[in-house]
Amino acid sequence: MPSIERVDESVRSTSAVLRTFLEHLAEMHGRCTADTIATTELTLSQVRMLLVLRQKCEAISVNCLADEVGLSLAAAGRGVDRLVGIELVDRREDATDRRVKRLSLTDKGTELLDKQFALKDDDLKDMVTRLPTEVRARLHDALSDALIHLSPEKVTS
Structure with a gap:
């Protein structure tokens, strides 16, 4: 059984990598999202x-x-x-x-959100496309495994 120090270090290091990854995503796409939402005047x-x-x-x-x-x-x-x-x-x-x-x-409200999320999907696909195939496969498996433990109803293939 792993020691508490190792578990804590594993949690710290994984959290740090995840935070850096999410910050990178936010930085890459934050401006685009802010611009598209700004056009809605909401x-x-x-x-x-x-x-x-x-x-x-x-x-x-x-x-x-x-x-x-x-x-x-x-x-x-x-x-x-x-x-x-x-x-x-x-x-x-x-x-x-x-x-x-x-x-x-309303249908108009759903369409507006779908349009905003479609832009994000395209951005994410572009980013994932830049990853080497083996990294992409490991990322898919790791995220799917995490979702199974955190929110099984959200797991997709």
């Missing part, structure tokens, strides 16, 4: 709201959205008003409680 909070709505399987309340993005109910409400106004978010009355408004992405 605030960072509004983009975060869209991302939260994208990952939810069902419509959520404004309260829930405010909690998810760390905004006050008033600030979230203003952001939602803008997103509804530009037809990225749909707001409907709850079927059981008309006082509650339920939010979901």
Whole structure:
């Protein structure tokens, strides 16, 4: 069984390499992402709201959205008003409680996010293409193994 010092050093060194790798990705593509999001004329909070709505399987309340993005109910409400106004978010009355408004992405909102993520996919494919085949295979295996332990439902082939 490995000693605690070795495990700690392994955790430290792997964390450092992973952080450096992620910083490299962010540096390579951060400017591009900021530029493409800037063209949408959305605030960072509004983009975060869209991302939260994208990952939810069902419509959520404004309260829930405010909690998810760390905004006050008033600030979230203003952001939602803008997103509804530009037809990225749909707001409907709850079927059981008309006082509650339920939010979901519209097709236009989904299309906007899909377009943004498609740009990222192309950037990642370009980066991965530059890796030698054997490095690419090891990276794929290592990331797949990590996902199995961290989030098995997200593992793809």
